[in-house]
Amino acid sequence: MQQNGNVPRVIGVVCERIANPSHLKMLDALTRQLNARGELTLLLQVSSRDDFRAQLHNAAPLPIVGLVFLTSLFEDELEIAHDILPQVPTLHLATRYAPSRANALNSDDYAAGEAISRLLLEQGHQRLGYLHAPRESAARSRQEMGYVDCLALANKTPVLLTATQDAREAGYQAMLNYLKTTYSSERIHALFCASDALAFGALQATRDFGQGAHVAVVGFGDVEEAASSTWHLTTWTQHPELIVAEGINRLLSQAGDNTGAWQQGALQIRHSHFGRAVAGEMLKCGCASRH
Template sequence: MITPSTPDLTASVLPPVIGVVASQLFNPYQQKVLDEVTRQLNAHGVITVLLNAEADTALTALLRQASPLALRGLLLLPGNRVTDACDLPVLDIKAEPALQADALRAGEVTAELLIAQGHQTFGFMQSQPGERAQKQGYSTTLQAAGKALNVELTAEGDDRDGAYQVMMHYLKKTRAAERIQALFCESDLLAFGAMQAMRDFGQGAHLAVAGFGDSEEARSSTWHLTSWSSDISQILGNAINRWLGQPAEISIGQGQGQLQRRHSHFGKILPGEMSACGCAFRH
């Protein structure tokens, strides 16, 4: 049974070791979270061991191999889990209320921006079927404004190729007059794939697009992607401090992300800064 108990960091004269369970490390958001988690654990005097396992059986084997290290606990990056048989203290980052609240707020603010641009029909792209905090906030805000979430696209994986395929299929099967005007994506990777599909499809196809994660690539002139930037340093810091039995670092505006506005949320090329940007001719 998974236990939320606090890891014992004083049971040995050796530095305590905590396993960080991760997979899909090609994902820039995962990389950002991994970097922050290891940095903060190291600052607590904890040695981290990366356990790259996508399946329960792989993780069980890794834990068996790591038994000489006497792991004090496991920290799960988003998208990872452990079996109920695990008897170590576990911190599941994805389940953190502050992280869920941040994703919910991302959907709300993104919807407000897209509505303000005058878009009338809206879509959401996700990696897997199911509910997402981003989608919930997005859909609720659209409904409050008298709009609707018209289309839900599922890429069957958090990668740009899956997003590319599902968006290309949508463009091919949907008449131009019936297509959505704006699309919010669960991650930047999905947004990149969707935008590339629009460019390759041609025929004047263009949707306003917004992402989540504010990756380094999102800021490039290739994409100029409008994307939600989470304050993961504060959110993860408070979660780790609480898990280790230490007081949280309270600060003004803690955990409040921001929407980084660039060009991708516009419905067409606008004069001024956008027309001079490298992304303009790709819209």
């Protein structure tokens, strides 16, 4: 979709919390690539349906040629966008709970859930959990589906924990509440978190709770802090540069690659999936005494 003359094209980017490290990582890749193409980025940080409608109305006079969602906000978000910006195509970029009718671009999150399940089972963890933020609908994310389905093959069902939001403090409170209200003999041995932010909170809660509690933790997203000596977080890494490039091509050029490398992620193996110190490199690092 091209604009006449030299009027720059504007891409609206919708997100919920700019503080979310996963969103920041994707937003960084998106703005840099749009800048390189001579496009302008309009950030729409949304807090409610009314706020979403108001921001779209404010943006309507601008030469917007695409709307990118970095998070799925509401069940009817596409209807709201189409009603206010009827000619503007939309794209959900690496969002967990995109509506089924959305033009969504995600790496193979189902495979990620399977791989994390296998990793934790290989460590001998017997009781496992999954921590996620609230979702607008009852639909499970692809990563959760892969995780749950793979555990089912080993005759295991994960304990589901829900944080109030996708944020570190919410992960901390959810995990601390779980530890306080669950007998030690019944607690999970390992926890897969839907984001690195939740994983950081869960790890810190386990450390602060003490009392001999040890829980292996795996995150999702591989934000910069995950590799720090404080966490040594084992997590799933996507390829934001490749995902963003594919998304921009689909949005602006209607050209896509359904078999590209953008779909493939990988485990970043560090230390947190062990749950407690083990012989070798882990004993020498700063995180060993904190697990």
